[in-house]
Structures are given as structure tokens and as C-alpha cells.
Amino acid sequence: MIKITQREFEIIEIIKKNPFVSQQEIAEALQITRSSVAVHITNLTRKGIIRGRGYVVDERDHVSVIGGANMDIVGYPFHELKRQDSNPGGVKVSLGGVGRNIAENLARLGTHTKMFTVVGEDIYGDQIIKESEKIGIDMSHVKRVQEEGTGTYLAILDHENDMDLAIASMNIFKKLDRKYLEDSKQVILKSQVIVFDTNLEEEIFRYGVDLFKENDLFLDTVSHTKALRAKSVIGAFHTIKPNRLEAEALSGIAIQDYHDLEKACGFFHSEGVKNVFITLGPEGVFYSDGLKNGMMKAPKMTPKNATGAGDAFQAALVYSELHGFPIKDKVRFAIGASVMAMNAYETINPDLSESEIRKIMKKVEEMK
Template identity: 30%
Template structure:
């Protein structure tokens, strides 16, 4: 039976420009394309999971402004439930300024989190029943940490599996880590958190041991074009990435995390789920943008069958 998924995290409006090269300090570059659309790590992951077939409750916080309508319009178009959104009367909806190098697909991003950085304890308590009914909680570090701590605590007390994506990277308390079932840093985040440079499977294994010592049950370290390193207490493996021509890597990690939780909720084991997530991310990086780049379940299945 498919389990419900709660994605708790950020929403920002992405303001994306493609440019021949990323500007250096003091340089103005004439861009070739501009797009505005829904984004934020939490929202991207929620949409990715929803389009991949998961039964998703998306929880984030918006302002009372025009940018909030970007979130609502996207959710209504995708037929996502909007009943668990919070609103701030005082703080604006978040935004992200994104520059993408059209030659290398590398990016630079500035995020102003706005309302989703001010989710209160009472707001989290108001969704306790929805958390309890979920099979999986997927969250990140792009909302205020106090809210992340509280939602993880409620999930853990009710037997809900907790997946923590450690982006944007910042210190995480041992109290949080010991409640995490699956942690999903990329290689840079893993190095910052553990102090171990991830340049081989051996070093990834050492980083995984650091997380295990903190009480984390399973470790997935995404390695970009090299794939993903997975470690449980009994098994370790690098699952290679699909070889594709990336045109925009913005949101690739979000695509992976959304695919991972969707596959787990559908009953796949961790290894199968990681392969599914790799496929979702491989499709997404061949498209422009973040949320708009996320593929449907049918597209993912067709991609896997053809590769």
C-alpha cells in the first residue's frame, strides 16, 4: 500500500537568468533568457514527489503578496492540496535570484527566504495529525531550524520515517541527527558536516560512519555526475548516474530527493528508490528551471526502460 508523504520546507519564487558566463564581482553580463516560476528546495521536492506519483502534503509558508499566487497557481495546476499552507501578514514570500551559465550549466544563487523562515511552533502543532498519518517526512534546512526540529520530533514520536536533506548546509544538532532515518547530503555538504573530503568510496564510507555515530540510520551522499553513494548498516554501494547532457543543474538535488521519497512511499527498497531518483534527476537536468523541470511518473518509467 502506498504511504502518504509530507514535504515540509521552503517556497520561493525563482527569478532565473541564463548568461554566456557567470559574472565576476563588479561585472555586468547581458543574459540570453529570463524565467520566473515556483521554486525553493521544499517546494521543488514536493512537486517532484507529487509528479512522480506520491500522495504528497506540501507544507510551507507564504506572504500575502503577488509571489504567493505563483505557489498557489502552480499547486492548483498540478492538482496539489493547498490546505496545509501557512501565511504571514508581515513577511513577504521568499525569492531566489539564479544565474545559470549556458555553457557549463553551473549556477550562482541568492535566496531570500522570507515567510518560510518564520514558521512558528503553533503552526507546526496544527499539522500534527497530518504528520502522524504520513509514512514519510521529507524536510530540508531552508526554513527556520526551530520548525525543522519540531516537525522531525513529532514525526519520530509517531513512527514516521524521517528523510533530511541537508541543504542549504548549516550545523545540525546531534538531537536532530539521532532522529533521522535517511540523510541526503551532497558531497560538499557531507564534507562540511563531517570534515571528511568526499573524493572516493572509502572517504564516503568514513563520512557515513560519522553520521552513523550520530544515530542516523541510512546515508545517501549525492555525487553529481558520478551518482549516489548509499550506506546502510549492512551494505554500501555507489549507484552510477545516468549519462545525459545537462543544460541546467539547478534543482537536481531536489529532483533526487523528491524521487527518493516517492519511490520509498511506493514500497521500493532504498537501493531501488535511489535508482528511481537518479532517473528523475537525469530528466530534470535536461530541462530549464526547477519545478517546471520535474518529470511525470510516466516519463520516469519510460526513461528507465530506455536506459
């Protein structure tokens, strides 16, 4: 992420108001020398924040996430889960939604993140907006509707704290429509990266991808069924992270071994995808950028809650892209973030940070 000083920020604000302002006028406004202004202008130009005369400001300073936001209700048993019976255990209620979770992970990593979603005019909608804003997500563009209740995700974990069963009540996302995307277009176009999850209705999903195809698009497939919504537009994405089943559905290639993974990635690259990360559960992650490929595996652990691992992985991929990590470090960083997610009872680890992830990166194994 590009860092700017306070003085540079002040200069940018002046230029936004008057792109043809002179360096002397900037100097007088800030009560500094013209030569100091010239140095700051040179630095801002090198950073790519301003371009030429009259000082066109590149405002691509944020990540936009377009997708689901809902309440998560998660139940977990104290002992081995018994079907068709009442199990002693605990229940947690927290903010959720694939898109919103990705946005929170990004915000906790210090990334300026704007959320584009729809919630109800109800208590859950109020809670999602208020708590997300406290975390640092920009929720000012979220659409609110009265006709549907805020999305709700109900999950039952097994005795190893992995998901056994879930129900997703997401009818409200039919209200995330063309008009909403059009109304938000100018803000979204200024994104460094745009993340789509497939909770959008298929026609709206494809419309949004086409609308923003000139930006770097990242795809979160959400589930095997919803992943199919991306099949016809998969080539528009810069980065994708399907699991094995989703990769098979999107590529039409059955994946049984390493060669099949290479073949599936070859298909995605031929369609236009730059980076492919296929998650394989305990077996690790297969990665490819068209030039390099391989597999990496997380250190062994018993998860406290595995439901947020994929969201953390996706956010880490975005973060590592913004910071110019090489492909192998992207994988290590993303695996590290997912391990941190699984090490917390919450869906999102409140202690998530680059420094904490880097401690785990050292333990990530490259498979031979």
C-alpha cells in the same frame, strides 16, 4: 503506494463515521451482499488500511513536506557568462523552494502530498498556492502572513546552464514557528513519510524533528550552511541525501576517497540513520543502508537546467521508499529522476513519471 478500489474507498468512508458498524449494515448501505463486504474487509486488513475491531482505519495516506516555497527567478546567458557586465540571455520566473519542488515532483509521480510552509499575502503567494494546487499538491495547510513578502530565489546560470551565483531572500521562514507546527500536528502525524528541508529556523527545525520523530523522516540539507541545523538531530532521520561537503559537515569526517565515504556512512548509521545517499556531482552517488553500499553514476549529458536535480532526486527517494524498492533500485530511480529534471529548461520536468524514469534507470552505471 497502497492502491484501493472505489468500493474499498466507500467502505472506508462508512467505517470512519462508525468504527463499530457491522458488515451487514455496510452491505445494506452499499446495496451489496454481506459476503462481498467480508471479502473487502479482509483485503483492507491485508493492505494494513484497517486494523481489528472496531475497524480502526489507518489514515496514513499522504506524504508531508515541511520546508520552503518561493518564486524562482533564473537568468541564463546566450554565450559564456561575463562577470561585472550585462550578458545577453533569457530570464524565467517559476515556482520554487526546495520543499515545494520536492512536493511537486512527488505530486507528478502520483503521490498524495501535503505542503507545510509559509508565504506572503502578496501576488507571489497567491501564485504559489494556485499553481501548486493545479499540479495536485494539497496547499490547504499553508500559512500566510502580511509582515513579510513571499520568499524569492534569484539565480544566474553559466553558459553550461549550471548555477554560477544565487541570492535567496527567505526572511519569511522565520514565521514558520512552533504554533504552526503544533496546529498542523495531527495532520502531519498521519503521514507515511515526512520530508524536512533545512530552510526552517534552526530551533524550529529541531523542534519539528523532535515532534515527529516517531514517523519516517527524510532530510534535504539544502546547502552546506543550512545542513548544520540538522547536525544535533541527524539520528532521527530515516533517509538523508547530503552532498560531499554537507556529509563532511554533518559527520566531522573529511571525505577524500571510497573508504572515507564508507566511514561517513558508518557514522550516520551509528547515529540511527537507515539510508544514506551522498551525492558527488559528476562522480555519481554513494549509497549505504548499513548492509550494502556502492556507487552509481548517471549517463553523460549536458544539462538544460541543473537547479532542480536534487529536488527530483529527493522526491524519487521518497517514492521508491513508499513502493518498497531495494536500495540499488532506489539509487537508480533517484538518479533517473534527477536526469529527467536536468533534461528540462523548467526547474521541474512536466513529463516526470515512473515509466519515463525507468527508461533512464537502465542506463545508470554501477561503479566497480
